Amino acid sequence: MREAEELLALIGQLPQMLDAAPADVDVDQLRRREREEVHRCLRCGGLAIVALVASTTIGARWVDLCSDCYRWLRQYYDQPHAPGDPA
Numbered sequence: 001m002r003e004a005e006e007l008l009a010l011i012g013q014l015p016q017m018l019d020a021a022p023a024d025v026d027v028d029q030l031r032r033r034e035r036e037e038v039h040r041c042l043r044c045g046g047l048a049i050v051a052l053v054a055s056t057t058i059g060a061r062w063v064d065l066c067s068d069c070y071r072w073l074r075q076y077y078d079q080p081h082a083p084g085d086p087a
Helices: 004-010 027-036 067-078
Strands: 050-058 060-066
Touching: 004 060, 004 067, 027 060, 027 067, 060 067
Parallel strands: none
Antiparallel strands: 050 060
């Protein structure tokens, strides 16, 4: 859960602000959310095309991101950081 909380801090969100997601979400549910529903990117407000699920202290939450913010997030996690260092 610590990783989920870090992810949400990076994109400037609190778990309470996000839609609840199924705890046992499957690939079909993820793809349906990405392709058949319209959601805004939680980081920049653009059109989200990637759906992730964060396991937080208050349960599973949807994390919707646009392609640019998803790429930014992947690059962040691909680089070494000191524990607790947000950037």
